[in-house]
Amino acid sequence: MSVVKTEDNVNLYVKDWGQGRPVLLMHGWPLSADSFDDLSMAIANAGMRAIAYDRRGFGRSDQPWNGYDYNTLSDDLAAVMDQTGAKDATLLGFSMGGGEVARYMSRHGGRNVQQTILISSVVPYLLKTDDNPKGVDQGVFDSMTQGMKDDRAKFWTSFFKDFYGEGMLSHPVSDEVLEWSRNVAMQASLKATLDCAAAFATTDFRADLSAFRVPTLIVHGNKDKTVPIDVSARQASLRIAGSSLLEYEGAPHGLLATHKQRIIEDVLNFLKTSSAVGRDSQGRAA
Numbered sequence: 001m002s003v004v005k006t007e008d009n010v011n012l013y014v015k016d017w018g019q020g021r022p023v024l025l026m027h028g029w030p031l032s033a034d035s036f037d038d039l040s041m042a043i044a045n046a047g048m049r050a051i052a053y054d055r056r057g058f059g060r061s062d063q064p065w066n067g068y069d070y071n072t073l074s075d076d077l078a079a080v081m082d083q084t085g086a087k088d089a090t091l092l093g094f095s096m097g098g099g100e101v102a103r104y105m106s107r108h109g110g111r112n113v114q115q116t117i118l119i120s121s122v123v124p125y126l127l128k129t130d131d132n133p134k135g136v137d138q139g140v141f142d143s144m145t146q147g148m149k150d151d152r153a154k155f156w157t158s159f160f161k162d163f164y165g166e167g168m169l170s171h172p173v174s175d176e177v178l179e180w181s182r183n184v185a186m187q188a189s190l191k192a193t194l195d196c197a198a199a200f201a202t203t204d205f206r207a208d209l210s211a212f213r214v215p216t217l218i219v220h221g222n223k224d225k226t227v228p229i230d231v232s233a234r235q236a237s238l239r240i241a242g243s244s245l246l247e248y249e250g251a252p253h254g255l256l257a258t259h260k261q262r263i264i265e266d267v268l269n270f271l272k273t274s275s276a277v278g279r280d281s282q283g284r285a286a
Contacts, residue, residue, distance in 0.1 A: 004053065004083045006076050008067060013060035014053040014080060018044025021114075022086040023271065025052040026077065026097030028120070029196050030156075030185040032059030035094070035256055042264045048271060053080055055097075057192020059184070068195035070203050074103035081112060090271060092117040094256060095227060096200045099123060106211035116216045117267060120253050122227055123236050124205045132204075134231045141201040145194060152190065156182040162225045165252025172258035209239040216243040217270045219263065221251025244270075 033052035040050035054061040093101035098121025128135030220233035237245035
């Protein structure tokens with residue numbers, strides 16, 4: 001474990017495993033870097049370096065009052081890359097973490113990035129608007145906010161059932177995984193939890209997608225109730241030039257747990273593909 005200090009003096013908890021070409025992993029809301037442990041081990045065992053960190057306000061990182069907008073979060077990612085010496089890296093964002101990938105590619109010019117991976121990602125734009133008719137109604141997010149304010153611990157019970165696709169006849173994960181997820185969610189500050197929910201619900205990444213000029217893998221379950229595929233992965237695949245979309249039939253949002261082995265295989269296969277993208281003198285994708 002190591003700690004990275006951001007520009008505004010926030011300490012981020014970092015897990016840095018293995019050696020070789022770096023893979024930076026940004027976790028989903030409201031979890032932590034621990035949600036990547038299985039994938040990180042597989043990456044390290046495959047001769048690469050897995051760098052996963054707790055987003056500010058979550059897990060073991062500091063819990064400041066401010067900084068839960070995507071500009072700041074992408075700057076935090078830049079700090080992690082700089083201070084770990086990550087170059088020719090792959091950026092992998094799960095759910096909310098996909099937004100950090102998108103904003104880093106535009107705000108930081110894709111510096112030192114060789115590949116990108118979006119899993120169950122919120123990119124490009126979740127909120128329903130006149131020019132985004134397939135989006136999610138604002139009322140859904142308002143209801144989530146009220147539920148967290150009323151009884152955050154209770155809210156997670158129903159949230160994670162949808163997250164992992166739990167139902168009367170479907171039990172993709174164990175009761176222990178559900179319990180662990182609720183416990184990790186409660187480690188985050190309430191302020192970070194609410195502010196990040198507002199950020200991923202309302203941030204429009206459509207303009208950021210033209211900055212993706214590296215090979216990009218998009219993975220999404222077509223029964224995702226948390227981030228519906230029609231407004232996310234299918235739109236992103238149309239807007240990111242040369243991207244590849246893998247749709248998991250009947251799969252929910254929490255693919256890192258529900259489809260763990262398949263995710264590992266698909267991610268490792270993509271990581272092993274060569275990149276022919278050129279770079280400028282600053283390490284930016286050409």
